[in-house]
Amino acid sequence: MNPSEFYTLAELADRFALTLVGDGEHRVNCVGTLAEAGPDAVGFLSNPAYRNQLADCRAGVIIVSEADSADCPGNHLIARQPYLAYARIAALFDTRPATPPGRHASAVIHPSATLASGVAIGAGAYIGPDCVLEAGVSVGPGCVLASDVHLGEGCRLIARVSLGDGVRLGKRVLIHPGAVIGADGFGIAHAGSHWEKVPQLGSVRIGDDCEIGANSCIDRGAIGDTVLEEDVRIDNLCQIGHNCHIGAHTAMAAFTGIAGSTRIGKNCLFAGRAGAHGHIEIADGVTVSAMTMVKKSISEPGTVWSSGIPAQPMREWQKTLGHLRRLGVTLKKLRARRPASGKEE
Amino acid sequence: MNPSEFYTLAELADRFALTLVGDGEHRVNCVGTLAEAGPDAVGFLSNPAYRNQLADCRAGVIIVSEADSADCPGNHLIARQPYLAYARIAALFDTRPATPPGRHASAVIHPSATLASGVAIGAGAYIGPDCVLEAGVSVGPGCVLASDVHLGEGCRLIARVSLGDGVRLGKRVLIHPGAVIGADGFGIAHAGSHWEKVPQLGSVRIGDDCEIGANSCIDRGAIGDTVLEEDVRIDNLCQIGHNCHIGAHTAMAAFTGIAGSTRIGKNCLFAGRAGAHGHIEIADGVTVSAMTMVKKSISEPGTVWSSGIPAQPMREWQKTLGHLRRLGVTLKKLRARRPASGKEE
Amino acid sequence: MNPSEFYTLAELADRFALTLVGDGEHRVNCVGTLAEAGPDAVGFLSNPAYRNQLADCRAGVIIVSEADSADCPGNHLIARQPYLAYARIAALFDTRPATPPGRHASAVIHPSATLASGVAIGAGAYIGPDCVLEAGVSVGPGCVLASDVHLGEGCRLIARVSLGDGVRLGKRVLIHPGAVIGADGFGIAHAGSHWEKVPQLGSVRIGDDCEIGANSCIDRGAIGDTVLEEDVRIDNLCQIGHNCHIGAHTAMAAFTGIAGSTRIGKNCLFAGRAGAHGHIEIADGVTVSAMTMVKKSISEPGTVWSSGIPAQPMREWQKTLGHLRRLGVTLKKLRARRPASGKEE
Numbered sequence A, B, C: 001m002n003p004s005e006f007y008t009l010a011e012l013a014d015r016f017a018l019t020l021v022g023d024g025e026h027r028v029n030c031v032g033t034l035a036e037a038g039p040d041a042v043g044f045l046s047n048p049a050y051r052n053q054l055a056d057c058r059a060g061v062i063i064v065s066e067a068d069s070a071d072c073p074g075n076h077l078i079a080r081q082p083y084l085a086y087a088r089i090a091a092l093f094d095t096r097p098a099t100p101p102g103r104h105a106s107a108v109i110h111p112s113a114t115l116a117s118g119v120a121i122g123a124g125a126y127i128g129p130d131c132v133l134e135a136g137v138s139v140g141p142g143c144v145l146a147s148d149v150h151l152g153e154g155c156r157l158i159a160r161v162s163l164g165d166g167v168r169l170g171k172r173v174l175i176h177p178g179a180v181i182g183a184d185g186f187g188i189a190h191a192g193s194h195w196e197k198v199p200q201l202g203s204v205r206i207g208d209d210c211e212i213g214a215n216s217c218i219d220r221g222a223i224g225d226t227v228l229e230e231d232v233r234i235d236n237l238c239q240i241g242h243n244c245h246i247g248a249h250t251a252m253a254a255f256t257g258i259a260g261s262t263r264i265g266k267n268c269l270f271a272g273r274a275g276a277h278g279h280i281e282i283a284d285g286v287t288v289s290a291m292t293m294v295k296k297s298i299s300e301p302g303t304v305w306s307s308g309i310p311a312q313p314m315r316e317w318q319k320t321l322g323h324l325r326r327l328g329v330t331l332k333k334l335r336a337r338r339p340a341s342g343k344e345e
Helices: A009-015 A048-053 A066-071 A082-092 A314-325 A327-336 B009-015 B048-053 B066-071 B082-092 B314-325 B327-336 C009-015 C048-053 C066-071 C082-092 C314-325 C327-336
Strands: A019-021 A041-044 A061-064 A076-078 A180-183 A188-190 A195-197 A204-206 A217-219 A226-228 A304-306 B019-021 B041-044 B061-064 B076-078 B188-190 B195-197 B204-206 B226-228 B304-306 C019-021 C041-044 C061-064 C076-078 C188-190 C195-197 C204-206 C226-228 C304-306
Touching (some): A061 A082, A066 A076, A082 C188, A204 A217, A304 B314, A314 B327, A314 C304, A327 B327, B041 B082, B066 B076, B188 C082, B304 C314, B314 C314, B314 C327, B327 C327, C061 C066, C314 C327
Parallel strands (some): A041 A061, A180 A217, B041 B061, C041 C061
Antiparallel strands (some): C188 C195
């Protein structure tokens, strides 16, 4: 990868409206962790767990909150939201090459597809009939777009992404390798002795600025479309069932699974391996903690839900499991004892 | 996608042996949800949660059970199994284009492979040595078939599917993008200070009419084959370990995982994120609920098993976790109280 | 697949330093389970659950421990570690064809890439700018290597593997289809009303002899690299978050998920669907059982942790859930009873 350009700390403070404490002429061209950053690197402190690393940090500059400024002996940039300021500065140092503009000779593009000028199509990509790719779209190597797929301005499919018939992406949607958008939902009808497939006739619509992680799956609707509103952020290996509707700015960590026809509000957070049953509704701003299973609708916005169990040493846990399994019997016995006083209940 | 043909309600009633109540000349050409269907659309009522939408539904016709007929003011088709009747009617309106017959010029087909006439091979697909593809097979763009893979009549691989050496599919098997059938099982032997790989010398056999979801994995056997009997239905992101045997008509929702050498009966149902340990047997007709871990063999057919915990508000759950963790101590203390009467146990 | 060569039992005993009991001239050319192996096959007994199959086993030879020798009526090879001896013998019978050496005409190799002689590149593979592939590397059909990827001697990517910019693999790393190494980590910063992406500027370094399962994901670091030390063994559909560090010889079964910046020790074992939160440390030799969520650092090496709950019949489990949900109230009531004696804490 190409080396990044250098920026002075004064330039960074000016560009991102931060307060600099230290040497404005000092120059940086990369990022680093507090533990490992050298004089060329920008570090940041966002997680308080790492505050004890401030004193010995050798970074060229550290992005900190006002409150941490006093504990920071060297150059630092004070930000109201250090992590956000870091994100913006780090983007200056991202030199990863993009898929080069133009159509690779090995790509297969159906003659009925419409590609804006300057679109980048990587090696071995397949663009099917009636697809429409708008300006600035980049389709990486090995991607497969079935038929009638629409990609809004600036969409980027990194590599080996599958988009099914009729899938629509808004602007600037970013999709990581192996993701499958618009495969059939899981619809089967029991016919006495065997299953029959229920045709999945809808598709998938994804709003502007969404990001979909590697090997995640978003199924096409059975009837009507599966919908992600704008700025939905989905990590790797997630599953969104047919006809789900995910509200804007909702984020889901790895292995999150949402069963079919469930409606998730805006600004929700799902931690890793969280999930929701089908045909329910979850209000705006709901947080679901890791390994938690939401079984019923949640109507109160902004609430936090949980059912995950943290690990214990195996022996302790097995005892707990034993108590749990016998709980009904144990409580019955305890209740059956004649209380010493009669005031219960 | 092409528009669908129109059918009169009389035609539909006749073709699928349903009882029509209403206007036999009315014409429909698509499907819709009860909430959104217009006069051209067929709706259906299967989940009682949606019964209250019957009265205002604008669908051209609704498929309902006998019991719901009276609550249905407009055109309706009475079916013994409304969801099944819907599935069959919806198939008439599925106009999604198939991979066109013939071999795309960019596909790579080993000269030793045998392809029936009329087989469809998509762009960039790879068909390895000694593969056999029978009549009506469709291999979508970007699929990779290693060596000695046999695909029975009418198999369809949508796109980017991987089939390992020696994998055998029956007739009409449908596989969604990103699925990996026949990768090595997870076999490692400890050699004191390091691991050595255990060769995975079996393969995978999949019966007629199975469906495998996007990004699911079915591992090849270590010794002998991993087997799916006919009509097994597997959703996205599932994992079937080496040497498992899955009985006919069993269905598994997303994230289901079955560890190696486990034998699952016929007509079982696994809800989302359910799983089974290795080297066990599960009887026919067993249902496993969501997020449930089956650790031991289940010998009683038709039983329902569960260990998933529905979400609670975080504070309540944390209190419950606290009680659970201290349960042994608490119960001991309660038991240690001298009972008021001596009749316990 | 080609038939395997035959070996006499005397040859096998000699080659792998095993003690033969039986006919040294007997010849075998395949492996089999105790239940199904015929006279040409090598079987083995490692799991005591299968010991009752020894008596009727028709295998040409069985690999057993010293302790099981007496129960083995026919030819057997005595090994200190029967499963390990089996692994080594089985490797003799692995006739699966490798990707043929040379570059398939349909592969796309950037002119700036450096390939050792004899490297095998399969159909439709893409090798991007500045990649370096050392001797004995095999890149299967449909793989995508972005830019600046280094593959050490003898690495094998089976098919449809994605490696992101700057990914480095040591020697003899084996990667199964659909795996995605070096996609962006899940880094988003909240900017009041929407998310902004945090650039993921590190990459992934994987040590010698690692194996990565089908459709697993190992994310690139946000700052600095995600690291797997040597001989890490990862099953299918696992997720390793950005900036994790996984110690040598650690093994993870399917669906294991490790959130970002977590450091796992050497020789750890994660059973299926186990996981760890982010920003924690787990000591060497720790075992985490199936469906267990590690939320805090574990500092004691060699400990075993668990929070998974085995399935119960649905009705029993629902009663248990009811007791669990009311546990606080129930215990309060029981405690509120005046104890018969006053000795409670």
